[in-house]
Amino acid sequence: MSSGNASSVLGLFDTADALMEAIPQVKAKNLGRLEAYTPYPIHGIDDALGLRRSPLGGMVLVMGILGAITAFVFQFWVSAVDYPIITGGKAPWSWEAFIPIIFEVTVLFATFTAGLGMLLLLNRLPLFGHPVLASDAIKAITRDRFALSIEAEGEGFDAAAAQAALAAAGATGIEVLIEPDRDPFLTSDYILRAAGGIFVSCVVAGLIMYGAVKLFPVLPPMSHMEDQPKLAAQKADPFFKDGFGMQEPVPGTVARGYLPLGVSSQEEAAALVNPLPTTPAVLAEGKRLFHIRCELCHGPLANGTPTLTAAYGAKPANLQSEQIRNYPDGKIFWVITMGKNAMPSHAADLTVDQRWAIVHYVRALQRAQNATDADVKAAEAR
Amino acid sequence: MRSDAASIPSTLPERLVEPPLTEGTVTPGSLDDQVLAFPDRRPPLKWYLALAVTLTCLAIGLVFMGITVYDGIGTWGNNSPVFWGFGIINFVFWVGIGHAGTLISAILFLFRKRWRNAIARFAEAMTIFAVMCAGLFPLLHVGRPWLAFWLFPYPNQRALWVNFRSPLIWDVFAVSTYFSVSLMFWYLGLVPDLASMRDRTTSKLRKTIYTVLSLGWRGAASHWQHYEKAYLLLAGLATGLVLSVHSVVSFDFATSVVPAWHMTIFPPYFVAGAIFAGFAMVVMVLVVVRETMDLKNLITLRHLEVMNKVILGMSCLMGYAYFMEGFTAWYSQNTYLEHNFINFISGTYGWAGWLTICCNIFVPQLLWFRKCRTSYFWMILVSIGVTIGMWFERFSIIVISLHQDYMPSAWRVYKPTIVDLGILLGSFGLFFTLVLIFARVLPVIATTEVKGILPDAQPSHHGDGHE
Numbered sequence: 001m002s003s004g005n006a007s008s009v010l011g012l013f014d015t016a017d018a019l020m021e022a023i024p025q026v027k028a029k030n031l032g033r034l035e036a037y038t039p040y041p042i043h044g045i046d047d048a049l050g051l052r053r054s055p056l057g058g059m060v061l062v063m064g065i066l067g068a069i070t071a072f073v074f075q076f077w078v079s080a081v082d083y084p085i086i087t088g089g090k091a092p093w094s095w096e097a098f099i100p101i102i103f104e105v106t107v108l109f110a111t112f113t114a115g116l117g118m119l120l121l122l123n124r125l126p127l128f129g130h131p132v133l134a135s136d137a138i139k140a141i142t143r144d145r146f147a148l149s150i151e152a153e154g155e156g157f158d159a160a161a162a163q164a165a166l167a168a169a170g171a172t173g174i175e176v177l178i179e180p181d182r183d184p185f186l187t188s189d190y191i192l193r194a195a196g197g198i199f200v201s202c203v204v205a206g207l208i209m210y211g212a213v214k215l216f217p218v219l220p221p222m223s224h225m226e227d228q229p230k231l232a233a234q235k236a237d238p239f240f241k242d243g244f245g246m247q248e249p250v251p252g253t254v255a256r257g258y259l260p261l262g263v264s265s266q267e268e269a270a271a272l273v274n275p276l277p278t279t280p281a282v283l284a285e286g287k288r289l290f291h292i293r294c295e296l297c298h299g300p301l302a303n304g305t306p307t308l309t310a311a312y313g314a315k316p317a318n319l320q321s322e323q324i325r326n327y328p329d330g331k332i333f334w335v336i337t338m339g340k341n342a343m344p345s346h347a348a349d350l351t352v353d354q355r356w357a358i359v360h361y362v363r364a365l366q367r368a369q370n371a372t373d374a375d376v377k378a379a380e381a382r
Numbered sequence: 383m384r385s386d387a388a389s390i391p392s393t394l395p396e397r398l399v400e401p402p403l404t405e406g407t408v409t410p411g412s413l414d415d416q417v418l419a420f421p422d423r424r425p426p427l428k429w430y431l432a433l434a435v436t437l438t439c440l441a442i443g444l445v446f447m448g449i450t451v452y453d454g455i456g457t458w459g460n461n462s463p464v465f466w467g468f469g470i471i472n473f474v475f476w477v478g479i480g481h482a483g484t485l486i487s488a489i490l491f492l493f494r495k496r497w498r499n500a501i502a503r504f505a506e507a508m509t510i511f512a513v514m515c516a517g518l519f520p521l522l523h524v525g526r527p528w529l530a531f532w533l534f535p536y537p538n539q540r541a542l543w544v545n546f547r548s549p550l551i552w553d554v555f556a557v558s559t560y561f562s563v564s565l566m567f568w569y570l571g572l573v574p575d576l577a578s579m580r581d582r583t584t585s586k587l588r589k590t591i592y593t594v595l596s597l598g599w600r601g602a603a604s605h606w607q608h609y610e611k612a613y614l615l616l617a618g619l620a621t622g623l624v625l626s627v628h629s630v631v632s633f634d635f636a637t638s639v640v641p642a643w644h645m646t647i648f649p650p651y652f653v654a655g656a657i658f659a660g661f662a663m664v665v666m667v668l669v670v671v672r673e674t675m676d677l678k679n680l681i682t683l684r685h686l687e688v689m690n691k692v693i694l695g696m697s698c699l700m701g702y703a704y705f706m707e708g709f710t711a712w713y714s715q716n717t718y719l720e721h722n723f724i725n726f727i728s729g730t731y732g733w734a735g736w737l738t739i740c741c742n743i744f745v746p747q748l749l750w751f752r753k754c755r756t757s758y759f760w761m762i763l764v765s766i767g768v769t770i771g772m773w774f775e776r777f778s779i780i781v782i783s784l785h786q787d788y789m790p791s792a793w794r795v796y797k798p799t800i801v802d803l804g805i806l807l808g809s810f811g812l813f814f815t816l817v818l819i820f821a822r823v824l825p826v827i828a829t830t831e832v833k834g835i836l837p838d839a840q841p842s843h844h845g846d847g848h849e
Contacts, residue, residue, distance in 0.1 A: 015838070035602055038601050039410055039833055040606075041834060042606075043841065049604075051604055054608045074535075083543040088548075094547060100626070100630050100633070101546060101555045103626060104559040104626070104630075107563060108563070111563045111566055111620075112562075114612045115569075118609060119570075126597035126598050130600055132602075141600070142578040143578060143582070
């Protein structure tokens with residue numbers, strides 16, 4: 001047994017009492033740092049070895065408080081600042097409701113500090129290369145024996161003297177531990193290979209995923225909610241003889257509110273007359289609907305400057321142009337109903353009356369933007 | 383200087399002297415040979431048989447879970463107005479089962495009840511498995527389990543946040559905290575035992591696994607010092623959780639306006655019920671473990687007797703809670719509450735109400751007799767009774783209150799479907815499968831903790847304050 005690079009000398013004791021008695025004796029000789037290895041915690045050994053109090057309590061307290069603050073600030077910010085929605089009639093900043101989660105997060109932070117702080121920070125585990133783990137004594141230590149070790153501190157460790165001291169203190173077995181030149185279990189080589197293996201499997205898994213997504217159409221996992229026993233417009237349906245889901249109206253009937261216009265082009269539509277009176281109520285309704293339906297493309301003043309960004313490719317017409325100002329009401333009505341080129345039809349969105357109300361409002365906008373002296377005088381007179 | 387702890391002359395009357403916590407002579411070495419040797423032995427045939435049974439239950443459950451995920455929760459019995467059926471009943475039931483483990487490992491640790499050491503490991507494992515079973519139900523109940531992560535507040539493209547004023551979100555936090563804290567507590571206790579297993583196992587594969595899991599634990603005094611501190615702190619933190627988790631679960635009910643849910647007694651009532659049900663489960667499992675794994679000298683009849691006393695105490699608390707429900711219904715003069723209480727004892731589900739009352743209040747009264755507390759037959763009978771009773775208690779709370787609430791036009795009788803029953807069976811299968819596997823691969827008794835309380839384990843000038 002060479003003691004050239006001995007890292008520590010380990011003496012085994014049969015009982016906790018024997019260990020406790022040996023500690024002061026060996027300590028008095030001052031040969032190096034003392035450490036004990038025991039199968040279970042021994043009362044009073046901290047004082048005997050002169051260990052400092054564990055700082056864990058303070059760490060846990062600080063992290064617990066941090067957890068509480070984090071939970072409060074986060075819930076406050078979410079509920080009252082970023083996403084203030086009133087639910088259950090409770091105000092967004094109803095802090096009482098935050099208490100359960102503050103408590104839970106406090107416990108969570110504190111627990112992880114206690115557990116991981118103890119293992120990783122204070123005890124510096126995992127550590128698989130410690131000489132004690134490679135010793136013959138470890139089997140006895142984790143079972144029922146107690147070991148006292150004198151550990152080398154820097155140069156000049158006298159292993160022979162340490163052995164003698166432990167023997168004198170009554171150790172039943174003595175072992176000199178050598179600093180292992182390489183980690184017996186988790187060698188860096190092993191770790192590198194493991195990391196390489198994980199990397200390769202990630203790449204392979206990624207390629208397989210890519211292939212799978214490419215080959216198979218991406219389907220939503222379950223779509224049973226969409227399968228409903230109802231009639232859908234474009235679907236076949238066995239209910240009717242002809243097997244169509246959508247049926248033609250019965251010949252000779254007209255749906256309520258869908259009286260045919262009786263015209264078939266914008267030119268013919270010039271003959272249509274606006275049936276609505278020009279009352280403030282009609283204009284107000286026209287204004288409301290114009291803002292909802294038309295403004296995004298034609299602009300608030302209907303002069304063809306959209307509030308929609310340029311992302312909309314086509315150029316909406318300027319409704320203040322000479323040409324359109326001279327349109328009869330019917331032609332504007334026709335465009336709203338049927339659409340034109342890039343302009344979509346609004347027949348499904350607006351009832352006939354709503355369309356006529358918008359026409360009135362477009363007229364009002366045109367007149368306001370192209371007011372004559374007479375108009376100004378009339379307004380002043382009022 | 384050395385003195386035998388047993389030979390210290392005691393001035394206490396014999397009745398009051400604490401009997402030893404183990405039977406026969408137990409030394410640290412014999413303890414290891416008894417408890418840690420299981421993984422190195424071939425399991426007996428009966429273990430395989432038991433596993434076959436539990437795996438069958440689990441498989442049946444998985445089929446019905448598959449049906450639920452594929453077809454949606456329309457396959458369950460829930461429908462207006464009973465939107466919370468088996469899913470929530472089973473969730474509350476399983477979370478409750480877990481509470482015994484945390485109580486034993488945390489509260490009894492703080493009270494320095496040393497008898498807990500022999501049973502703490504098993505009870506903690508049961509906590510973890512029970513919470514896993516519990517988690518299953520809300521997961522399935524959300525309908526699209528693959529989106530269940532929406533329950534957590536994380537920054538998302540939808541620019542939405544969870545509603546922190548909802549008790550359901552409190553539940554998400556409470557149960558996930560409970561699970562992680564229990565797991566941490568359990569693992570911390572396991573580390574030194576895993577190190578013992580590492581150093582004694584004969585198989586290379588197991589040695590590698592136990593080496594990694596034990597993190598290279600070497601029993602250094604400087605490590606034990608931090609370890610004990612951490613354990614104490616965790617016990618303190620988990621104590622808060624024992625009280626908080628089931629309180630938060632009860633908030634799901636108590637903060638609503640449903641008659642007989644909107645009650646301030648709910649949190650303590652739920653916590654007591656949880657401990658009650660959990661202890662019954664632990665007693666049942668421990669009796670089986672004690673017999674089949676030959677641990678009679680470590681898990682003694684005295685352990686079981688003490689646990690039975692806890693069950694009895696909790697049973698009396700439950701009796702008080704049920705009485706208070708009736709009293710509140712009468713004293714509040716609230717028609718809806720009265721109606722609900724009458725439903726509890728004589729409505730469509732009156733049988734469930736009476737089953738609850740009999741199993742939870744009357745049957746456990748047997749435990750007043752020492753003979754029943756120490757006889758397998760009676761304690762198993764009581765424990766099974768309590769497990770059934772507590773399940774039906776949750777059934778009564780949820781179904782009776784919901785099936786007839788404020789609006790008579792919406793009243794409807796709730797019936798579970800075969801899918802509901804299958805998933806419940808599956809959760810029992812999952813629980814006992816995990817218990818069986820745990821019993822074979824990990825130390826079922828916290829050997830390190832038991833070693834520390836054996837006679838002579840501690841230096842004589844420190845033992846128990848004797849000089």
